[in-house]
Amino acid sequence: MKRLFDKKESWSNKERKSGQDESLANMVKLGYKKSHRLKTILDENQINPKSIKTRKDLEKLPVTSREKLVEMQLRNAPYASLENPSAQIDRIFTSPGPVYEPHLAENDYLWARAFFAAGIGTTDIALNAFSYHLVAAGLTFHNGLRKVGATVVPSGTSSSQIQVQLIKDLKVTAYVGTPSFLMAIIIKTKEMGFDFKKDFRLKKACFAAEPLSADLRRTFENEYGIDTYQMYGATEVGDVAYECSQKNGWHICEETIVEIVDPATGKNVAPGQLGEIVVTRLNDIFFLLRFGTGDLSRIITDKCKCGRTSYRLAGISGRIGDAVKVRGLFIAPSQLKLIQSKFNNIPLQAIVNRKGHEDILKIIIEKMAPEIGSVQWEQSFKNLFKELCTVKVDQVEYVDRGKIKPDEKLIVDQRQW
């Protein structure tokens, strides 16, 4: 049986570096010709595109954060002039902001390495419980599953009851989605009178978009016999890293250059030190160089026993900046400000907490006017919030005027990982 997805995964450091450097140099040269924005960035920083020859040269360029990308796209819709106008784009996805992403190409290997490393293949029937609606997750994970030959059940965000039915009727062997949703499905199976381990064949799970705590992992593996794997990526850059059977760090994808930088300077930190994950995806459609994920991690350079030679990320240690992920979706202060503006600039604050394995989003609102807090008002607030932020509000708490200080953060993350 094939041990690795392809030859690249066993490349020597030297082979990997020269392969990636060559792709990077070509990407910058092409981007300079095709993308008005990349040309401007290079010209403003007085960088000759030919001088970007290796990953080390990327340091000359600024890091682009998600917030910055939103700003660039608002000014220059829809892609901030980062795209290749001559490229045939397969699909366009969106993520909160809004940010628009021309999808790289249908024939790329997005997520296939991750699924292969998780042991998913032609004998698997995989339930893909990521949304297929607007956002990239559903379709890109779907494609990756097809690349390794698995049969996909595109269940998306159907209710947990429907997911249980599908797992049972179709003899599903693998789950792709968030860990908290898998836990909700397992709880549902109990309510419906099933014994998960005995009555179902689901033995593998690949998680993304949400951290997997050590506790929850143990529960899945020991109590329910599910082998779990973590995958890491971002809509803007695709897949970034994935776990192998050693479960000792996440291998960096061969199609991406990952830097760990000091968020204050944008310079690479020493190997092994904590810093922001900055990603450049090598491609010829979307010239986003040095995307700052806002996630903190460090690099593991030791050899992995699985045979893959790539360096690994040591999980995610936290977030820089203020954008916060709730149930796998980012909410950013800019979105909350937009909501405030629709309600007479009402003072509010979002509090993210965790109950068991579920994220809970509470909004604290100052009662500025008598109608605030009525059933009707709350419903219209919740509807607009869902529309603008894609995330559902779980609780609303009303406080007296002046309780939320103007210098307080708009989003407070009280979760402990």
Ligand SMILES: [Zn+2]
């Ligand atoms: Zn490994």
